[in-house]
Amino acid sequence: MYTGILHTHTLVVSLFIVLYLIKATLLVLNRHAALDNFVKKTKVAEMIISTLFLLTGIYLAVNTGNKGTWLWVKLFVIACTIPLAVIAFKKKNSSLALISLMALIYAYGISETKSISMKKADTAVNTEGLExxxxxxxxxxxxxxxxxxxxxxxxxxxxxxxxxxxxxxxxxxxxxxxxxxxxxxxxxxxxxxxxxxxxxxxxxxx
Ligand code: HEC
Structure with a gap:
């Protein structure tokens, strides 16, 4: 169950990032008509993807064994990014769109490495004198x-x-x-x- 949800989550998050990347690119290139058209065409897909993103994310956050700082930072970054992204596209503001894209990719990196500096932690355990x-x-x-x-x-x-x-x-x-x-x-x-x-x-x- 957990592994299945984890794979679904990774898949929908990747799709979400791809959709976001296309929209941000169109915005930065000032292709507003193409952007509106793309948003219209992907509306239903985006709704399904966002809902699955949220539901699988909640399930994983509750059932994750390793709840370190990384998880809270990641949830915080995502919670800030979503309203920022909505504003960016409403106001057609490319800098805001790029900032939220970067935040989204950062959150993905934290998740993969389970570390806010995106480096694998020092993993040795000291068992000296014990056997x-x-x-x-x-x-x-x-x-x-x-x-x-x-x-x-x-x-x-x-x-x-x-x-x-x-x-x-x-x-x-x-x-x-x-x-x-x-x-x-x-x-x-x-x-x-x-x-x-x-x-x-x-x-x-x-
Ligand atoms: C990220 C969570 C996680 C951590 C941390 C973890 N495990 Fe596991 N462990 C699992 C999962 C998931 C399975 C079941 C794999 C499967 O589906 O067969 C498992 C299975 C096992 C099994 C096999 C049990 C069985 O009867 O099939 C052993 C033994 C085990 N773990 C020992 C350890 C030991 C020892 C450590 C620490 C060095 C450890 N695990 C750390 C998640 C974890």
């Missing part, structure tokens, strides 16, 4: 809890209840290493020992 499930617990709290919850049952971002997992320790290690659906691959963030440790900790959540 096995004790190291695994530290890793779990820093990397896994946002979706799976402290007890493994939370299930945000489409995550599975880890206490019900029928997978063998090796199968868990494979999923943690390579990722699955919305769960990232952890092979670049965690060492092999750390992955084994967190898998061992997950075993204890039953």
């Amino acid at each position: 096995g499930a004790a190291a695994g617990k530290v890793i779990f709290e820093s990397k896994c809890q946002s979706c799976h919850g402290a007890d493994g049952k939370l299930g945000l971002s489409g995550a599975k209840d880890l206490t019900q997992s029928a997978l063998s320790p090796q199968e868990k290690i494979d999923i943690i290493t390579n990722g699955k659906k919305t769960m990232a691959a952890y092979k670049d963030q965690l060492s092999q020992e750390q992955i084994a440790a967190v898998a061992e900790y997950v075993q204890t959540l039953k």
